[in-house]
Amino acid sequence: MTTEALSEMYRRMRLIRQFEDRASRLYRAGEIPGFLHLSIGQEASAVGACWPLDERDAVTSTHRGHGHCIAKGLDVAGMFAELMGRETGTCRGRGGSMHIADPRQGVFGANGIVAAGLPIAAGAATAAQLRDQGGVVLAFFGDGAVAQGMFHEAVNLAAVWQLPVVFCCENNHYAEFSPAADQHRATLADRARGYGVDFAHVDGNDVVAVAETMIDLVAKLRSGGGPVLLEAETYRWHGHYEGDPERYRDPAELAEWKTRDPLVRPAARLDAQRVAEIDREVDALIEQAVAEARAAAEPAPETLHHYVGVPREPVPEPPEAEGEVFRTMDAIHEALDHELAADAGVFLAGIDVGAGGNVFGLTRGLAAKYPGRVRDTPISESAVVGVGVGAAMAGLRPVVELMYFDFIGVCLDQLMNQAAKLRFMTGGAVRLPLVVRTQFGAGKSSGSQHSQSLEALLAHIPGLTVVMPSTPADTYGLLRAAIRDPNPVVFVENRLLYGRKGPRPDPGHLIPLGRAAIRREGTDVTLVSYSKLVHDCAAVAEQLAGDGISVEVIDLRTIAPLDTETVLRSLAKTGRLVIAHQAVERFGVGAELAAVAAQEGFWTLDAPVIRVGAAATPAPYAPSLERAWLPDQQRIAAAIRRSMCL
Numbered sequence: 001m002t003t004e005a006l007s008e009m010y011r012r013m014r015l016i017r018q019f020e021d022r023a024s025r026l027y028r029a030g031e032i033p034g035f036l037h038l039s040i041g042q043e044a045s046a047v048g049a050c051w052p053l054d055e056r057d058a059v060t061s062t063h064r065g066h067g068h069c070i071a072k073g074l075d076v077a078g079m080f081a082e083l084m085g086r087e088t089g090t091c092r093g094r095g096g097s098m099h100i101a102d103p104r105q106g107v108f109g110a111n112g113i114v115a116a117g118l119p120i121a122a123g124a125a126t127a128a129q130l131r132d133q134g135g136v137v138l139a140f141f142g143d144g145a146v147a148q149g150m151f152h153e154a155v156n157l158a159a160v161w162q163l164p165v166v167f168c169c170e171n172n173h174y175a176e177f178s179p180a181a182d183q184h185r186a187t188l189a190d191r192a193r194g195y196g197v198d199f200a201h202v203d204g205n206d207v208v209a210v211a212e213t214m215i216d217l218v219a220k221l222r223s224g225g226g227p228v229l230l231e232a233e234t235y236r237w238h239g240h241y242e243g244d245p246e247r248y249r250d251p252a253e254l255a256e257w258k259t260r261d262p263l264v265r266p267a268a269r270l271d272a273q274r275v276a277e278i279d280r281e282v283d284a285l286i287e288q289a290v291a292e293a294r295a296a297a298e299p300a301p302e303t304l305h306h307y308v309g310v311p312r313e314p315v316p317e318p319p320e321a322e323g324e325v326f327r328t329m330d331a332i333h334e335a336l337d338h339e340l341a342a343d344a345g346v347f348l349a350g351i352d353v354g355a356g357g358n359v360f361g362l363t364r365g366l367a368a369k370y371p372g373r374v375r376d377t378p379i380s381e382s383a384v385v386g387v388g389v390g391a392a393m394a395g396l397r398p399v400v401e402l403m404y405f406d407f408i409g410v411c412l413d414q415l416m417n418q419a420a421k422l423r424f425m426t427g428g429a430v431r432l433p434l435v436v437r438t439q440f441g442a443g444k445s446s447g448s449q450h451s452q453s454l455e456a457l458l459a460h461i462p463g464l465t466v467v468m469p470s471t472p473a474d475t476y477g478l479l480r481a482a483i484r485d486p487n488p489v490v491f492v493e494n495r496l497l498y499g500r501k502g503p504r505p506d507p508g509h510l511i512p513l514g515r516a517a518i519r520r521e522g523t524d525v526t527l528v529s530y531s532k533l534v535h536d537c538a539a540v541a542e543q544l545a546g547d548g549i550s551v552e553v554i555d556l557r558t559i560a561p562l563d564t565e566t567v568l569r570s571l572a573k574t575g576r577l578v579i580a581h582q583a584v585e586r587f588g589v590g591a592e593l594a595a596v597a598a599q600e601g602f603w604t605l606d607a608p609v610i611r612v613g614a615a616a617t618p619a620p621y622a623p624s625l626e627r628a629w630l631p632d633q634q635r636i637a638a639a640i641r642r643s644m645c646l
């Protein structure tokens with residue numbers, strides 16, 4: 001290393017050390033709220049690993065991520081302001097210590113969920129691979145993260161796809177309060193052999209050794225090499241968190257590691273006067289940064305709802321489709337084909353979506369038509385959705401598939417804590433144009449783990465859009481709109497509608513997200529539903545018309561955001577409201593609409609709101625029990641008649 005390089009390495013490490021030391025003191029003084037996890041002692045692994053990176057490259061970090069952010073070039077004034085919860089913070093005070101990120105500078109985020117950044121790194125690496133401009137991704141994680149399923153899923157998927165990513169384990173020998181020896185029986189080298197990826201080990205307290213190792217690894221990745229597991233052995237001087245009593249380790253062990261201070265080595269190779277100059281420059285920078293952060297304003301209360309999602313451009317309701325008859329499954333295929341052709345940033349990923357064309361044949365032929373952009377994945381739902389999150393953060397428009405709606409629980413973190421929150425937690429610095437396609441459909445004895453309608457679970461998570469179409473034309477228009485939307489969308493299809501036929505719309509057909517459709521005009525009762533049950537509601541309305549009951553049928557189409565305006569406008573006309581859905585009745589969409597009606601439409605109600613939904617049991621397997629469990633036309637009609645009598 002040249003003297004200039006050593007000086008810069010030392011400067012960066014000194015900046016991290018002083019930032020962390022000052023943050024510790026500010027925390028004790030009550031100027032930093034929340035949790036604080038510091039990386040004093042680990043400066044060399046951060047600086048050395050980031051040394052060969054440039055503007056093409058991205059980094060994902062951990063809850064102990066300040067050093068990574070500084071090593072990648074983030075401004076310490078903004079970071080101090082972020083820790084203090086100020087509007088001038090890196091994330092406008094929305095992220096805090098564990099969530100500092102700026103994707104515009106290649107910092108895809110520190111993460112409060114252990115190992116959650118690894119699938120996101122695989123997504124960013126997928127974007128780099130598709131762009132083919134030599135970009136690489138560096139994914140930091142701690143030794144404790146190796147026990148997480150997301151570690152396994154991310155490394156395995158990266159190996160299968162040969163992604164340009166370095167998974168860098170900062171092995172500080174403790175997973176929270178537990179020694180690494182108590183957590184694992186296999187070494188990282190053993191694991192690397194199991195995944196079929198390269199492995200490298202380095203002294204994480206020697207910044208030059210780390211940098212030289214990374215220079216070699218990054219050069220190989222830029223020329224087409226596959227993923228690498230890098231283990232950098234280091235040690236954190238502070239506890240797991242500030243305030244940690246540290247009863248789990250011997251003070252003598254800490255003292256021994258302090259004799260291997262990572263800042264001492266480069267300083268010893270530099271002129272003492274130059275070291276002193278750097279120290280003074282860094283100290284002055286830290287003082288100025290703290291002063292700026294202290295002087296900054298807190299976020300104004302009226303900005304609470306900012307950055308939850310990207311405002312949508314208004315889309316007019318298109319005319320009714322009048323083309324030749326086609327099926328819902330054709331609508332899905334044609335919508336995906338249209339968007340793949342229109343935007344090179346769109347790609348599909350999921351279990352058997354490529355060569356197999358999806359379990360229902362919905363993507364058949366697309367892999368051959370768009371090489372490299374329709375990808376089969378391992379059976380790894382967290383990795384699949386995480387890839388979508390990371391690729392979306394990198395500027396692509398991924399469409400990832402979960403084979404069944406029931407599997408949402410397997411990857412809920414990537415939806416709930418990553419996709420839904422990252423725009424908010426970065427203060428609007430990132431967009432998440434991600435579509436997660438999945439399907440459900442009770443009524444064919446699929447049992448308790450393949451029949452669930454879980455839309456209310458997702459609708460409760462701010463930042464997610466949830467779409468559930470009912471007609472072929474709407475499926476086409478809503479799916480295209482979802483792919484073009486700048487926000488994360490969960491697109492839920494009912495598999496029992498795949499064969500349903502309807503008129504084909506024009507190729508440019510787009511349905512506005514968040515807007516319901518009135519399927520049948522009426523004056524006596526408002527009947528609200530969505531997905532497959534809309535057709536049962538329409539049949540009931542036709543049946544009751546013969547008895548002189550005029551039913552207005554509303555198809556929500558989008559569950560979140562909920563079009564309450566259309567429902568309330570209809571309620572003002574009819575005075576009665578019945579909601580029907582296949583999901584379990586309790587705590588569902590019907591409950592939310594009933595609350596809205598009571599709060600905002602109370603004076604227009606002529607009768608209590610009635611809900612019709614599935615019974616409060618898991619989905620049964622036996623056909624006789626499933627029929628008793630599911631709402632049907634008879635129950636919907638009975639609810640409407642009851643409403644008319646109240």
